Amino acid sequence: TGGQVHYDLLLNETDADLVDFELDLFWITVAGFDPLSYFSNHPGRFTMLHVKDRDTHGRMADVGLGTIDFPGIFSHAETAGFKHYFVEHDNPGNGLASVANSIYTVRNLRF
Template identity: 40%
Template sequence: MSIIALQLYTVRDETARDFAGTLRRVSELGYPAVEFADYGGLSIPQMQALLAETGLQALSSHISLESLEQRFEQETAYALAIGCPTLIVPWLPPHQRTTEALTMLAGTLNHLGRKARACGLTLGYHNHDFEFAPISDKNPTLVLDYLIEQTDPASVSFELDTYWAAFAGVDPVEYLQRHAGRVTLVHVKDMTPERTFTEVGAGILPIAEIVAAARTSGVQGFLVENDQPRIPSLESAKRSLQFLRMLPE
């Protein structure tokens, strides 16, 4: 059964003030798991104690490509120690979006993915809207399609962000169905008619259909996220969770 987690970027205003206290509040809201955007400066023993206290599962963690390349051992050691099974590359800087750089990126992801798998971890890649643009004027293949095609399914998985897919004009339902088995985590986000962020279920995206497609295509976890909450961030996270819990299993 898929698990619902909160991407802590949603409540970054709260974690900046009180990281441990915010995770306690997230647990009280009913979330069983979280996806880290950072670790709040906590040491491994401190994070282990906090997760044990709150009962929260570390479902995944966003780690920059630079950090994975330069501090792989430290990043994987931290993840393993806190029971976090998946490390996600969250964003690609503009200079790495050229045709040549993307070719190198696919190789880098395969290399890091094999190293992660050898440690008992999974490496994933998270999209924004630019991955749904063609690689170049001469190559109409979408960037995300290219990365999916050029990476080893045994070593690299993908985390589909539904908001950014829809923002780019791509149907998240169709994309999940077309890439069944490659997308293992989904950022469940919603969009207002003005194409801004809102709570899950409060916008125009077909959340029930997205969740159903994700479940049938092998997705293991749903990550609630709101990049720019217009209400208190913990209240935003609460409303999104309440909506998802109303959907049929």
């Protein structure tokens, strides 16, 4: 694709009235991209989010205990078009504690 990011190609070549996107906040930041720039460059396209966090070593962390700026991201909910989000942590040490930590954080990020 001539050096173009495949995700950008999908966003640019699909009809915004017909196609919504789900952004995985962990993987977009691991790839070195800023989710806020995607929200501003493609308003209304991101109706769904995978809400995951990452630690300083790039590993998954409970939501709110890592480095991703969730208050900043959720403050752009209207511009981005958020309707649904899915809290995830692929390999938590303690699944129940991870869910409890993540739910606590997300409940305070109303949009």
